[in-house]
Amino acid sequence: DIQMTQSSSYLSVSLGGRVTITCKASDHINNWLAWYQQKPGNAPRLLISGATSLETGVPSRFSGSGSGKDYTLSITSLQTEDVATYYCQQYWSTPYTFGGGTKLEIK
Amino acid sequence: DVQLQESGPGLVKPSQSLSLTCTVTGYSITSDYAWNWIRQFPGNKLEWMGYISYSGSTSYNPSLKSRISITRDTSKNQFFLQLNSVTTEDTATYYCARGLNWVFAYWGQGTLVTVSA
Numbered sequence: 001d002i003q004m005t006q007s008s009s010y011l012s013v014s015l016g017g018r019v020t021i022t023c024k025a026s027d028h029i030n031n032w033l034a035w036y037q038q039k040p041g042n043a044p045r046l047l048i049s050g051a052t053s054l055e056t057g058v059p060s061r062f063s064g065s066g067s068g069k070d071y072t073l074s075i076t077s078l079q080t081e082d083v084a085t086y087y088c089q090q091y092w093s094t095p096y097t098f099g100g101g102t103k104l105e106i107k
Numbered sequence: 108d109v110q111l112q113e114s115g116p117g118l119v120k121p122s123q124s125l126s127l128t129c130t131v132t133g134y135s136i137t138s139d140y141a142w143n144w145i146r147q148f149p150g151n152k153l154e155w156m157g158y159i160s161y162s163g164s165t166s167y168n169p170s171l172k173s174r175i176s177i178t179r180d181t182s183k184n185q186f187f188l189q190l191n192s193v194t195t196e197d198t199a200t201y202y203c204a205r206g207l208n209w210v211f212a213y214w215g216q217g218t219l220v221t222v223s224a
Contacts, residue, residue, distance in 0.1 A: 034210045043202055043214035044153070055212065087153060091209035095168040098153040 002027050002090050006099035012107045013078050021073040021102045023088035028068050032092035035064055035073045038101075039084045047086075048073065080106065109134040111203045111215035119197075119222050125190040129203030129215060130183070137161050137181050141206040144177060144188045146199040147217070154199075158206060159186050193222045 003026040013019040023033070031051040036044035046055050048064040051071055061076045075082055083106055088099040115127035129142070136142050141158040148154070157167035159177045167175050171190070179186040190197060200219045204211040 032209075036211075043204075043217055044211070045214075046210060046212045049208075049210045085151065089153075089210075094166060094209075095170070096155040096209050098155070101151050101153075 001095055002029065002093060002097055004088055004090055004097050004099040006086075006088060006102045008102050009100065010103050010105060012105045014107045015078055015080065017078050017107075018074065018076045019078060019104065021075075021086050021104075023066075023071045023073070023099050025069045025071075025090055025092075027092075029090045029092035031067060032090060033064070033066065033071045034089045034091065035062075036087045036089065037082075037084045038087065044087060075104075078104075078106075109205060109213050111205065111213060113201060113203050113215045113218040115201075115218060115220070117219060117221060119193055119220060120224055121194055121222055122192055125188070125193050125197060125220055125222070127188040127201055127203075127218065127220070128185055129187070130185050131205075132184070134205075135181075136179060136184055136186060141166075141209070142177075142179070142186045143204045143206045143211060145202045145204055145211065145214075147202065148199045156188070156190075195222050198222045 005024045033051040035048040038044040052064045085101045085103045110132045112130045119125045141160045143158040144156040174191045176189045200217040202217045203215045205213040
């Protein structure tokens, strides 16, 4: 199985600030990487697929980058509604696996 | 728009079977896509469990392969999860989700299943 590691379990960011969430795969996943946002009591919401492709309706302050094993999700101009836990997921090979999550908090 | 809704018992005894239903509205499960079960453990770890495709083929997480079965009832536009020989470690929130190329864009609201005597 490919292991997905999000090195930061928690991040504290100021409103209006920029944050970068990192995700590292245990093997190359060729950009087959998705990012999800989850708020308490809700199911995860797909934000980005293919490492960089923003889903319809997702604000442009969200962006994804990376290649090989290393990927990032960036959020600029942080809003209160961005407070959530963010998960990466690889779909290069089965079983499809998720990172442990990064919880974003407002400083 | 497509909607998914999980249903089933919230409490299951150890060694018994867990059975859940996902009812899909707004899209036929025989038209396209893979129809998945994903669970989230206390502490928030997410685990993909398996899927049944629009054609009826299945794929399971090897960690569960001996205990899991995903089936469907096309007349009711439902698919099902059965997990056998459950233990307390199977306590989780269970989600059904529609997958395109193994990315999950549509999810149900989730249902909490507790395994306890």
